[in-house]
Amino acid sequence: MEAKFIWLNDSIKKDSYVEFISTFSSDTLDGYIDIAVDTDYELYINDEFVNCGAYHTYPNKLYFDTLKLKLNKGTNNLKIIAYYNGESTFLTYYKKDPVLYFKVYNDNGVLSVSNSSTFSKPASGYMS
DSSP: OOOOOBOGGGOOOSSEEEEEEEEEEESSSEEEEEEEESSEEEEEETTEEEEEEEOOOBTTBOOOEEEEEEOOSEEEEEEEEEEEOOSOOSSSOOOOOOOEEEEEEETTEEEEEOSTTSEEEEOTTOOO
16 A cells, blocks of 8 residues: 545645544554644544644655554544645745645554545534
8 A cells, every 4th residue: 555645635725624534454552653744733543632743844845743553453543634724924834735644554564544545524623
């Protein structure tokens, strides 16, 4: 499985929140995720908050957070709420196209990746 850069239906709308959901199986309790977004994210696994983060991205260079996950043996539900600023600011943000990238894995291999089959929708409960 190869992870791809994705966004909601290739929609580019500044100041927007998008929810991404992926369901996958694991045979171990420990896992990891590599995650990168254009602006900010909130990460949940099995409805438990894991982390939030701001982008560490510069023009032509995307940085990833690598985080440890506590998984269930069997089915796991990943939810990422990503925010896209979409408007350059003087010191803190350089406008680019919105992206999300993730790869969930454990010692036995890749469990889930961002790709065209990743479910996405506008995030309810967030104002843009």
